[in-house]
Amino acid sequence: MFTVASNQIAVIDTQVQDYHVLEQAAQPELANLLQEIFILATGRAASADNITALQALLAEQGVQGIIDLVDAYMGQLSEQHGVVEMIKAVTKNGLGLDMTDEQVEALIPELQAQGIDTWSKLYARLITAEEAWSQPLNNRAEASSAFLDTLTEAGRDDWYAGNAVYQAVTALIQNIGSSDTSRNAVIEGLNKFAANLTETGIINKVADGYVAGATVFADANGNGQQDEGEWSTTTDAFGNYELPRDTQGMLIAQGGTDIMTNQPFKGVLTAPAGTTIINPLTTLVQSMLSSGQAATVEQAATAVQRGLGLSDTISVLTYDPIQRLAENRNDSDALAVQKAVAQVVNVLVQTSTVLSTAKGESDPLGSADAVLQSLSQSLLNASQGGTGALDLTDSDTLGQIIQNSSTASGLGETLSQEQTQQIAGITAASNSSAAASTTVTQLTQSMVVAQGEATEALAEGMQQGDFSQASEEFTGDNLDDKEADADTGYLVRSCRWKMSPSRSQSHSPNPSPSRSQSHSPNPSQRQRLRLRPTPRHPQ
Structure with a gap:
């Protein structure tokens, strides 16, 4: 059998199953098995037409028809890309493994020695496996079948077509691992994706x-x-x-x-x-891919998810926290994701503005790539280091990101240690405020100040070479006061995201501590959100 350990597959016995299970299976088991074959070959869910064609082939030619199809298809791809690359693709598509060339080259003679000497035999072993290591493939097939059922019920079978659609479904399917949680999260994501399909896109x-x-x-x-x-x-x-x-x-x-x-x-x-x-x-995912920090979309997405400490029930490639909060104001995962979004943007906007000002550039986009790569690398390190999520409210962590960004942008050590600490302190206060928010309105107010007045103050501080005034105005109680007075945008107002009471109208005789000084406020000391979407809100 195959044993998964440290991203490897090792052959340790000789048993090879065959495809007769296909003849014996009844729906929906047959549909799942055919989905597994298709996923191994392509990495994505088969369409209703694909399943129908495979069922017709099985009915007309028996299991030999499936065997011949697999061997012919994989043989052609092997001629184009090589056997090693195709074994890597099959194990990635079906089991989520990232095998190296060396691992595959060591595996091939072992496979051959055990009688697995054709593509169809390898496929047969994988789709008939009952061991724990095969669960990702089973889960991916179940999610794919559920997706087709959703499309059929909505009368949208024909809309599952086209490169952009296939890539989106592949990205979702490839996020499924061995857990029920990952499977169920992707099924939910596929259901929402199906609802967003149109006849043309x-x-x-x-x-x-x-x-x-x-x-x-x-x-x-x-x-x-x-x-x-x-x-x-x-x-x-x-x-x-x-x-x-x-x-x-x-x-x-x-x-x-x-x-x-x-x-x-x-x-x-x-x-x-x-x-x-x-x-x-x-954007962080794409940055990791473009810079070579991650080899695949799945690796980059996992690094962002783990690096920011987000729930494993979401996919950062498809998750819309704002829509989720409109549907359920108590969705803690959605609020956590939107807080992470706010903190990431605060780091990018404030740091890139400081660096661009230091370089005499009017457009902060000139330094944005350097900040993005520095932040991406920090997230990647946190996701792989086993030390927990990257704390974007910690001034020391932010100071290191700022210094790395300065070096990457060509400024070297232009910023003094004191200046770096002052900048980091302001961003830490902005992010602590975002982290402490318990409502969408509070979070939005913190974003307005962090990405508006606070960023402008940082630019002025860089021009003067002194951030003392900015530090005084945008930390502690002064920051809280500015946030309480901040106006939100049309989205918050039109959806009637109401606070009771608002921060600026709180009648509490014992006001809560400064949010910028508290990473873990008592929820009872914070105003609660009453979210009532109107029909004007997008579905």
């Missing part, structure tokens, strides 16, 4: 908060710029856009207005092909 979103009027394009040639002939569009008033089903390339969004904070969106957001949302978290 997928309804996607651009979000920091939702960004209205943003330009979105698919970077088919990977140069980071919108070129002639590359697909592009503009988001609507709630950050929605429709991605055509055959679009290829990573997605890039820029410009527009953040309707949570009511501030112009001055950054650039990116996302790998196959995502259904473009936001700061997908």
Whole structure:
């Protein structure tokens, strides 16, 4: 059998099952087994037409037809890419393994010695396995079958087509591991994805908060710029856009207005092909891929998820925390994700503004890549180090990110240790405030100040070479006062996300401690959100 350990497969016995289980299986077991074959070959869920074709082949030619199909298909791919690469692809597609060339080269003679000398025999062993190591494949097949059932019930079978659609489903399926939790989370994600399918594409979103009027394009040639002939569009008033089903390339969004904070969106957001949302978290994923910090989308997404300490029930490639909070104000996972988004953006905006000012650049985008790569590397290290999530409220952690960003942007040691500590202290206060928020309105108010007045004060401090004034104004009680007076954007107001009472109208005789001085406030000391979406809110 195959034993999974340290991302390896080792052959330790000779038993090889055959495909006769297909003839003996009844629905839905047969559909799941055919899904497993398709997933091993492609990494994604088979469509209803794919399953029908495989069932017809089985009915007409028996198991020999399936055997011949697998051997012919995999044989052709092996001629193009080599046997080693295709074994890596099959084990990645089905079991989620990231095998090295050396591991596969050591495995091949062992497989052959045990009688597994054709692609169809390897497939047969995998789809008939009952050991624990095969659970990811079983889970992926079950989720795929559930997705097809959802499409059929909605009359959308024919809409599951096109490169962009396939990539999105692949990204979801490849996030399923051996746990029921991962399977169920992806089934939920696939259900939402099915609801966003149209006859011609997928309804996607651009979000920091939702960004209205943003330009979105698919970077088919990977140069980071919108070129002639590359697909592009503009988001609507709630950050929605429709991605055509055959679009290829990573997605890039820029410009527009953040309707949570009511501030112009001055950054650039990116996302790998196959995502259904473009936001700061997908931007971190794409940064890891573009810089070579991660080899696959799955590796990068896992690093972001673990590095930020997010629940393993979500996929950062598809999760929309704002929509979840509109549906359920008590969704703790959704609020945690949006807090993480806010903290990430605070680091990116404040640090890149300081560095660009130091370099004499008017546009902070000039230093944004350096900050993004430094933050991405820190998240990657945290996800692999076994020390827990990266604490973006800790001034020492932020100071290291700022210094690494300064070096990467070509400034070297332009910032003194004292200046770095002052900048880190301001960002730590902004992020502590975000972390302490218990409502969407409070979180949005913290974002408005952090990415507006506080960032402007940091730029002025850099010009003067002294951040003392900025530190005084944007930490402690002074920061709390500014946040209490901050106006939120249209999204918060139109959805009637009400606080009772608001921070600026609190009648409590014992006001809570400064949020910027407390990482773990007592929820009873914070105002509670009453979220009542109107029909105008996007579904």
